Amino acid sequence: MTFALAMTALLADADPIGIAGERAICDRRGVLYFPELRLLTVSDLHLEKGSSLARRGSLIPPYDTGATLLRLQAVIADYQPAIVISLGDSFHDGGGAARMHSSFRERLEALMAGRDWFWVAGNHDPDAPADLPGETVRDLAIGALVFRHEPSAVRVEGEISGHLHPCARVVQQGRSVRRRCFAGDGGRMIMPAFGAYTGSLNVLDRAYAGLFRRETLMAYMLGTERIFAISGSMLRPG
Numbered sequence: 001m002t003f004a005l006a007m008t009a010l011l012a013d014a015d016p017i018g019i020a021g022e023r024a025i026c027d028r029r030g031v032l033y034f035p036e037l038r039l040l041t042v043s044d045l046h047l048e049k050g051s052s053l054a055r056r057g058s059l060i061p062p063y064d065t066g067a068t069l070l071r072l073q074a075v076i077a078d079y080q081p082a083i084v085i086s087l088g089d090s091f092h093d094g095g096g097a098a099r100m101h102s103s104f105r106e107r108l109e110a111l112m113a114g115r116d117w118f119w120v121a122g123n124h125d126p127d128a129p130a131d132l133p134g135e136t137v138r139d140l141a142i143g144a145l146v147f148r149h150e151p152s153a154v155r156v157e158g159e160i161s162g163h164l165h166p167c168a169r170v171v172q173q174g175r176s177v178r179r180r181c182f183a184g185d186g187g188r189m190i191m192p193a194f195g196a197y198t199g200s201l202n203v204l205d206r207a208y209a210g211l212f213r214r215e216t217l218m219a220y221m222l223g224t225e226r227i228f229a230i231s232g233s234m235l236r237p238g
Contacts, residue, residue, distance in 0.1 A: 009229040010229070011220065011226060012226055019189050020158035021144055022143060028223055028227050029071060033081065039081060040085070041085045041087055042191075043088065043194060044087070044162045044193035044194055044195055045089070046064070047065045049092035049096075049198075051099050052093050052095075065101070066104060067196040068196045082116065083116045085140060087148075087160065088123070088162055088163065089149065091124065092195075096125065112134060117133065117135070118134060118137055118147075119135070119136040120147055122150075144158045146158050147160050148160075150162075151188070155188070157188065158187070160188070161190050162190065165199060166181050166183040167203070168219035169235065169238050170236060171236050176236075176238075177221075178202075180193070180200050180221070181203065181220055181230075182220040184212070186213075190211070203219055203235060204236070217232030
């Protein structure tokens, strides 16, 4: 992605941005951390998507849950948050938690131990996950922030949501790069999907219409080693 450096701001994971006055860190692995609150947010894990698809006849390798949990374990080890919010579609369907292998369940419960854990209800998993600790909520307000799965059609300052699996595309000198991203305008944020088997939707798609102030829209693209902050004017569809 070096060809795009001239038109981007490079952000190390430790460089904070502002969301409704709260300092936040966009981590290149796809999580959002609020240092003053010791709060880590992750969205759209879609655990057990592989087993869900297999039940419908799509035989794909059943490794998504293990891969997703390993990545989640790494970011939790790095930040040691007091609060974790899983921002909806944590499981790919309502039976996903019950299907999860006992070894994965034990790993997940170990990550949850000693911290406040909130499951935000999603469209794929509207009910509490079976036999797992943590509190299930429709939305959650903490300070100036409001956490929910689907972004509100009416603008809500401080809203952190997921659901749309945002990505961004930039083009320069005939070369194109498309990456998952955090999408925000300083007042609200839509998070990238974290799960191993999740896709993405360009932030210029009509599904995002009216959600952001276009003049302050930023896409924080996930790079291998850092975040690339791209202004909305530099983004391209596709």
